[in-house]
Structures are given as C-alpha cells and as structure tokens.
Amino acid sequence: MNPQNKKRKKQKLNPEAEFRISLDRCSKTKDLSAAISLYESSPTPTLSLNNLNSLLYICSNSLTNLETRDLAIEFGFKLFDLHRSNNSSIFKPNEATLTAVARLASAKGDGDYAFELSKSVNKYALAPKLRTYGPALFCFSDNGMSDKAYEVEEHIKSVGLQLEEPELAALLKVSVESGREKKVYEYLHKLRAAVRGVNESTAEIIESWFKGEKAAMAGLVNWDEDEVKEAILRNGGGWHGLGWLGTGKWIIHRSSVASDGRCCACDQQLTCVDIDRAETEKFAQSVASLAMEREVQSNFKEFQDWIQQNSEYEAVVDGANIGLYQQNFAEGGFSVSQLEAVVKELYNKSNRWPLIILHNKRVRTLLENSSIRELVQDWIDKRILYGTPYGSNDDWYWLFAAVKLKCLLVTNDEMRDHIFELIGSSFFLRWKERHQVKYTFIKNNLKLLMPPSYSVVMQESGNGSWHVPLSGGAGDESFRSWLCITRQGICENSIISAQVSGAKEITCP
Numbered sequence: 001m002n003p004q005n006k007k008r009k010k011q012k013l014n015p016e017a018e019f020r021i022s023l024d025r026c027s028k029t030k031d032l033s034a035a036i037s038l039y040e041s042s043p044t045p046t047l048s049l050n051n052l053n054s055l056l057y058i059c060s061n062s063l064t065n066l067e068t069r070d071l072a073i074e075f076g077f078k079l080f081d082l083h084r085s086n087n088s089s090i091f092k093p094n095e096a097t098l099t100a101v102a103r104l105a106s107a108k109g110d111g112d113y114a115f116e117l118s119k120s121v122n123k124y125a126l127a128p129k130l131r132t133y134g135p136a137l138f139c140f141s142d143n144g145m146s147d148k149a150y151e152v153e154e155h156i157k158s159v160g161l162q163l164e165e166p167e168l169a170a171l172l173k174v175s176v177e178s179g180r181e182k183k184v185y186e187y188l189h190k191l192r193a194a195v196r197g198v199n200e201s202t203a204e205i206i207e208s209w210f211k212g213e214k215a216a217m218a219g220l221v222n223w224d225e226d227e228v229k230e231a232i233l234r235n236g237g238g239w240h241g242l243g244w245l246g247t248g249k250w251i252i253h254r255s256s257v258a259s260d261g262r263c264c265a266c267d268q269q270l271t272c273v274d275i276d277r278a279e280t281e282k283f284a285q286s287v288a289s290l291a292m293e294r295e296v297q298s299n300f301k302e303f304q305d306w307i308q309q310n311s312e313y314e315a316v317v318d319g320a321n322i323g324l325y326q327q328n329f330a331e332g333g334f335s336v337s338q339l340e341a342v343v344k345e346l347y348n349k350s351n352r353w354p355l356i357i358l359h360n361k362r363v364r365t366l367l368e369n370s371s372i373r374e375l376v377q378d379w380i381d382k383r384i385l386y387g388t389p390y391g392s393n394d395d396w397y398w399l400f401a402a403v404k405l406k407c408l409l410v411t412n413d414e415m416r417d418h419i420f421e422l423i424g425s426s427f428f429l430r431w432k433e434r435h436q437v438k439y440t441f442i443k444n445n446l447k448l449l450m451p452p453s454y455s456v457v458m459q460e461s462g463n464g465s466w467h468v469p470l471s472g473g474a475g476d477e478s479f480r481s482w483l484c485i486t487r488q489g490i491c492e493n494s495i496i497s498a499q500v501s502g503a504k505e506i507t508c509p
Helices: 003-008 015-029 032-040 049-060 066-086 095-107 111-119 130-142 146-158 165-177 181-194 200-210 213-217 225-234 277-294 297-309 319-323 336-350 360-367 373-381 394-404 418-423 428-435
Strands: 250-255 315-318 355-359 385-388 408-410 436-442 445-449 466-469 482-487
Touching: 015 032, 015 049, 032 049, 032 066, 049 066, 049 095, 066 095, 095 111, 095 130, 111 130, 111 146, 130 146, 130 165, 146 165, 165 181, 165 200, 181 200, 181 213, 200 213, 200 250, 200 466, 200 482, 277 297, 277 394, 277 418, 277 428, 297 385, 297 394, 315 319, 315 336, 315 394, 319 336, 319 355, 319 360, 336 373, 336 408, 336 436, 336 445, 355 360, 355 394, 360 373, 360 385, 373 385, 385 394, 394 408, 394 418, 428 436
Parallel strands: 315 355, 315 408, 355 385, 408 436
Antiparallel strands: 250 482, 436 445, 466 482
C-alpha cells in the first residue's frame, strides 16, 4: 500500500467515541430497541451524564407509542436508579435528567414522584425550568387530582417561573372537571393575562365549562354596576375580575369581530385594553428611575416636577422623530411644517394642544430662523413645547411624559433601542399597542395611524359576557375566530336572537 494512503487512512475510533456516534444515531431516529441493545453491549454499565441523558431522552420520546411505552418506562427507571445507587455520593443529575425521569414517572401515573424530582432542582443547585414541573402538573390534572395540581402551581410560582398556556389549560381543565367555579374563573383570567389567543384544545376546555350546569348556576343575581364599571376602569378596560355575573344558561358561538371592534354574534363592543393603574404607575416609576441613573438627575427631576404641574395634555409628540421624517435627501433638514401638521391635527381631534418634546439645541436653532420663529415662540408661550437639556436623551422625556400622563404618544420610533431594552417590562408591548400613534405623509398629506379600536385579548364585559380570541388569523384580524359567550337573554337585540343558533360560525356582513 502506498505510504501516502496509509497516512490518510482514518484512525480507528476508541470505544467511547464509537458508542457516542451510535447513540446519537439512535437518538436521531428515536429507536428505543437499538438504544437498549447498544447499552447492553457496552462493557461498562455506568455512563457519562451526557450519554445517560441521551438514553433517557430516547425513553421519554417513546412514551407516546403504546408498543414501546412500558419498555421505555422500565428501562428508563432502571438506568436512573442504577446510576443513582452506584454513584450516590458523586451522581449529580442536571435539569435535563430530572425532566426526562419526571416524564417517565408521569407516564407511569406517579405524579408524586414526578413532583419530587422537579423540586429536587433546588437540592442539586440547578436553575428551575417550567418544563421540569410539567409532568407532575399534567399527571395530576389528567387524573382529576385538582388540589395536588394547584400545589404544583404554587411551587412553580415560588421559584419565580411563569405558567404558559399548556400548564394553565391543564389547571383550567381539572378545575372544570371538578366543578370548582371560582378556580375556573381564576384560570380564565390567568389565561387572559398570559396569551393573546388560545389554541383549539384550550378553547374546547373553555366551551365545556360554559356548556355545563355548574356554569349556568354560578354567578350573582344582583351586582353593583358602578362597582363593576370602576373595576373595569381601574384594570385598564376589558375585565373587572369581580366574579361571575348573572345566572342562567350560557349561549356560545364561534364568531368574528368587525374592524370597529363589534362582535358579529352578540353586537357587543370590544375594548382596547390598557395596562391597569398600578402597572401604569409602576411603569412610570421604572422609566423615571432609569432616566435618573442615565440623565443629569437635577434636569430630569425638574422635568418630573414640570409634568406634575402641567398634566392636561392628551398626547405627547416626539418632535425630532416627526421633524426628521423622510428628510434624508439633499435639501432635507428638520421639517417644522410636518411637526406643525401633526400638532394641528391632534388639536382638531381633541380641542387640546399636545406636548412637543424637542432638544433645547434644536429649539434654539429653530428660533434663529425668522420664517418659523413666531410659530415656535407661540408653542413656547402656550407651554406646549418642552426643550430637553443639552446632552440629554429626549427618549426618556417623551416616554415618561406619555406614561405618567396616561396619554397618546405620537412617534414612529419602534422603541427597540438600548433604553427600551432596559425597561424590559412584560406590559411594555401592551402599553405601546394602546398608546402609540404612528403617522405617515403621502404627498405632504398627514395621516395619523391611531391605536386599534379593540385589543385581541380575552375580554370580560360589565354584563358578565366573555369574548375569547383563538390563535391564528394574525395576518388579517377579520379572519380570526372568537368565542362569544353570553348569558341567555343578555343580547336580545343581537344576531344571536335572529335564529342563527345553529350557525357554525357567525361573520359580519
């Protein structure tokens, strides 16, 4: 053989490397039988943690197949118990190990052991993950063990994790099946806060509750309408959270919602849901605290005091964003005419002047221009123009003002820059959806793009009705399906009373 060919000859892999390659192949194809044969042919029964996790992963992925389910459970537990007993002093499973074995325990119907495994992340100083708690939660839910399912939820919250739709749907399901109306109400609201639209399986759980006799009987006959209205206002609209209202049979329809927010089944008006008062105040304090860290404190404190004394505005205008819009051409600069058009349009809509936020440096430059000096000075005299100090970032100023005053914010800024990443609040996107007004100029004609007339979130009305958006249809909201759930008799003049109860889905004309 040619010496050169000998050098090129592939070196023989050691047994460990060959085992790993074969195991990866089994993992890729999810071949449990091949994986077991590979393990049994191994000269050493004790595996590295990585290889152990691969085998446990194959076992947990074989649970959905009835032909391999029992074998997967038996072999998986055999592996885990062997490694734990043989290396009790040094064996340190990671989160993936515990999750895989918890899934095996759940498949075996042993929710208690699955829960113990998930809680042991603390024992091994591991970062908890929601997926580790899922097996116990789903096991208890599937077996109608509501109190134990609630216990898992409490532990999940105690370690700082947030439930997502699958876990909330499981808790809702076990609450429905055990007829616990207060818990059903609680989990409907948790779903409302967690997701924009529910998937089909969750929708079916919701429908199953409202079709039952327990749901028909649950609720207040008389309630304080003023208290309900105040609760809706306090919560930012779209829900009151005071419990079931009314009694009697529920009418459920699959419906669509018109562009103006009107339900095509019951004719009720959906609302644009804002963050609640407490969240708004918390948001304003968060923005102020971050601004004080990064701006000259005395300057921003002065602005906070100024806003406190001048709180009549219904809109805040990002002056730089509007003035520099589409000005990236040779003769482009700062367009005061564009800014003026926005200011006038906002005044015409509400009969109130907006607050313009602009750098002091820019304000002085504009005042030096004789053709626009009078206009800019008029804004200053009317106290509708605030010049931010030199060296400041005006983003902090217009954002704080809009949040603190609970008003509209006119800007095309997508708010993805560094300062907005610092905020990182879960309700920031919801706040933007409700408050941001975008704009465009087409052939010098202004068009303000107002916030949507309604929010695509689960809504609870003041008369006790519910509207639940389903997932999908995000490209065109007119195609999105909603669950319209009302008490019999509430919508006497609606399409529901027009003998359409047999319709598969109601759409607007």
